[in-house]
Amino acid sequence: MTGPKAQTPAHEILPLGQDCVLVRFARKPDLSALSAAQRFRAVIAGQQHSEITEVAPSLASVLLRFDPGATPRARIEMIAQRALAELGPDADLPAPTRRWHLPVAFGADAGPQLAEAAALAGLTQEAAVRQMVEADLLVLAIGFAPGQPYIGLLPDNWNLPRLSQLTPKVPAGALVVAVRQLVLFCNDSTTGWRQIGQTGFRPFWPHSSTPFRLEVGDAIRIEHVSQMDLAALAPERTEGLGGARLEKTR
Amino acid sequence: MTPTLQILRAGPQMTVQDLGRPALTAQGLATGGAADRTALAEAAALLNLTYFPAAIEMAGMGGEFAVTLPTRIALTGAPMRAKVDAKEIGWNQTHLILPGQRLSIGGALSGVYGYLATAGGIATEPVLGSRSTHLVGNIGQILAAGDGLILGPDPTPNAPTVRITPEPRFSGGAVRMMPGPQTGLFEKAELARFLASEFARGAASNRQGVRLDHGGAPFQAGEAAGLASDFIAVGDVQMTGDGVPHVLLSECQTMGGYPRIGTVIGADLSRIAQLSLGGRVRFTLISVEEADRLYRSPAQMIAEAKSRVAPLVRDPSEISDLLGYQLIGGVVSGRDEEEY
Numbered sequence: 037m038t039g040p041k042a043q044t045p046a047h048e049i050l051p052l053g054q055d056c057v058l059v060r061f062a063r064k065p066d067l068s069a070l071s072a073a074q075r076f077r078a079v080i081a082g083q084q085h086s087e088i089t090e091v092a093p094s095l096a097s098v099l100l101r102f103d104p105g106a107t108p109r110a111r112i113e114m115i116a117q118r119a120l121a122e123l124g125p126d127a128d129l130p131a132p133t134r135r136w137h138l139p140v141a142f143g144a145d146a147g148p149q150l151a152e153a154a155a156l157a158g159l160t161q162e163a164a165v166r167q168m169v170e171a172d173l174l175v176l177a178i179g180f181a182p183g184q185p186y187i188g189l190l191p192d193n194w195n196l197p198r199l200s201q202l203t204p205k206v207p208a209g210a211l212v213v214a215v216r217q218l219v220l221f222c223n224d225s226t227t228g229w230r231q232i233g234q235t236g237f238r239p240f241w242p243h244s245s246t247p248f249r250l251e252v253g254d255a256i257r258i259e260h261v262s263q264m265d266l267a268a269l270a271p272e273r274t275e276g277l278g279g280a281r282l283e284k285t286r
Numbered sequence: 287m288t289p290t291l292q293i294l295r296a297g298p299q300m301t302v303q304d305l306g307r308p309a310l311t312a313q314g315l316a317t318g319g320a321a322d323r324t325a326l327a328e329a330a331a332l333l334n335l336t337y338f339p340a341a342i343e344m345a346g347m348g349g350e351f352a353v354t355l356p357t358r359i360a361l362t363g364a365p366m367r368a369k370v371d372a373k374e375i376g377w378n379q380t381h382l383i384l385p386g387q388r389l390s391i392g393g394a395l396s397g398v399y400g401y402l403a404t405a406g407g408i409a410t411e412p413v414l415g416s417r418s419t420h421l422v423g424n425i426g427q428i429l430a431a432g433d434g435l436i437l438g439p440d441p442t443p444n445a446p447t448v449r450i451t452p453e454p455r456f457s458g459g460a461v462r463m464m465p466g467p468q469t470g471l472f473e474k475a476e477l478a479r480f481l482a483s484e485f486a487r488g489a490a491s492n493r494q495g496v497r498l499d500h501g502g503a504p505f506q507a508g509e510a511a512g513l514a515s516d517f518i519a520v521g522d523v524q525m526t527g528d529g530v531p532h533v534l535l536s537e538c539q540t541m542g543g544y545p546r547i548g549t550v551i552g553a554d555l556s557r558i559a560q561l562s563l564g565g566r567v568r569f570t571l572i573s574v575e576e577a578d579r580l581y582r583s584p585a586q587m588i589a590e591a592k593s594r595v596a597p598l599v600r601d602p603s604e605i606s607d608l609l610g611y612q613l614i615g616g617v618v619s620g621r622d623e624e625e626y
Binding site for chain 1: 308309310311312313314315413414420422423424425464465466467509513514515516517519520521522539540541542549551552574577578580581583585586
């Protein structure tokens with residue numbers, strides 16, 4: 037994924053509650069802001085500031101948490117300013133260091149809204165699944181619920197609106213689509229996105245030694261499996277991995 | 287024998303809560319923990335602890351409990367009617383519970399969340415560094431009749447009974463809010479209208495957030511449609527699609543696309559969590575600098591609560607053997623008159 041070249045990106049340094057500073061690169065989703073957020077996160081993390089207790093990236097911003105009892109906000113804002121100056125103009129996303137191969141069953145009971153979503157994307161169901169399998173995808177952000185990834189970006193024809201009526205319940209492991217992104221739910225959820233597939237993968241498995249499976253920047257390749265294969269990959273049989281494999285790419 | 291708190295009967299939402307799991311925002315897990323942290327600080331102060339104990343949070347209604355070893359408890363947060371066997375006991379104080387006795391805790395008299403803490407803390411196995419049940423995150427579960435919670439041993443079961451003057455927070459009032467990343471998306475007039483409005487607790491409120499109802503028009507932000515999902519702070523005042531404010535509590539989502547008009551500071555969040563159905567709140571906007579000055583660390587919260595702890599002055603009518611007590615002339619007796 038390559039974004040437009042730019043100078044040090046536009047940004048705002050903002051308060052977020054009493055113990056966070058938010059560095060925001062855009063208000064609306066935007067590829068160069070995504071790249072800036074991930075590069076800024078990498079610069080800050082690499083500098084290992086003892087005053088910063090957590091660094092977390094979103095689609096267009098980075099959160100810097102600090103202990104207000106020990107560090108004044110102004111100190112964190114100064115660290116942010118200096119890191120911004122080091123970002124440089126290159127807007128390419130950092131290359132992924134890991135790749136997940138994620139088995140997904142599409143359509144029918146596993147994806148009751150695949151036909152509808154494919155039609156909106158101008159594709160047959162088969163062609164829609166082929167695009168998913170061929171797409172080079174990344175974990176863009178983790179949030180809303182524990183471990184839950186926003187995955188993207190899908191080709192332009194997947195810029196689908198959210199549903200106007202929420203679906204009251206999709207199951208844990210549901211793969212849903214909207215606005216060129218996929219979300220993989222870790223728990224049963226209400227959603228305004230369309231469910232196209234189902235996985236045995238659980239992005240959060242509390243009692244595992246690595247309870248949060250995914251990291252922002254991880255590459256994702258989808259593998260198409262049948263519903264029968266999926267049954268054998270049920271999370272309770274696979275420690276919540278659902279047959280997913282992790283490959284080191286560097 | 288292992289000290290155990292046995293749950294004989296459970297209200298609809300009793301959970302174990304401490305300060306939760308900070309610094310897991312990058313993994314999508316909100317901090318969680320007690321909805322009313324002031325109540326945990328008051329429990330720590332009553333039991334003379336230096337840390338926030340894991341305690342049982344009781345939403346709206348308590349339950350019935352027994353212990354396997356003599357155990358001091360502290361009752362804080364939303365005052366609830368409480369008895370040991372047939373005898374009524376006071377809220378906001380410590381009690382010694384003996385094996386064979388039955389502790390009964392009823393419905394909240396005001397506020398929402400009551401807390402039962404034990405002197406040795408709860409010694410269940412932590413998950414990701416905390417014993418808090420996180421309902422949204424599927425960690426832990428709601429307590430049920432028949433459950434037994436392993437307790438740390440009470441180091442000083444014979445410590446004298448003490449009481450605390452609770453921080454008033456159960457009937458609403460003024461709540462201080464600091465500006466956040468999206469405050470600027472609201473027109474000045476819309477922000478002013480929000481600050482001039484008075485709000486009541488909506489029925490759809492839980493550990494994720496409190497819905498605030500008012501009589502006026504919904505609140506709208508500019509460019510609200512199409513905002514990138516961005517980080518949420520506990521205390522954020524979020525305007526959902528229909529323009530209704532929700533103050534987000536400890537188990538909120540970690541990011542979201544709805545605009546937020548500001549962030550309630552930690553010192554006033556208990557007032558929102560504990561807002562009774564009949565109570566009213568209004569918001570005042572303070573500067574970031576003032577909000578930062580008002581930050582209190584967990585240790586400061588406990589120290590401040592300890593300054594409100596005093597020995598319990600017993601009501602002579604309750605004391606069966608008056609001669610066993612040395613009465614000090616001139617002390618006004620009375621028990622928890624401000625609580626009931």
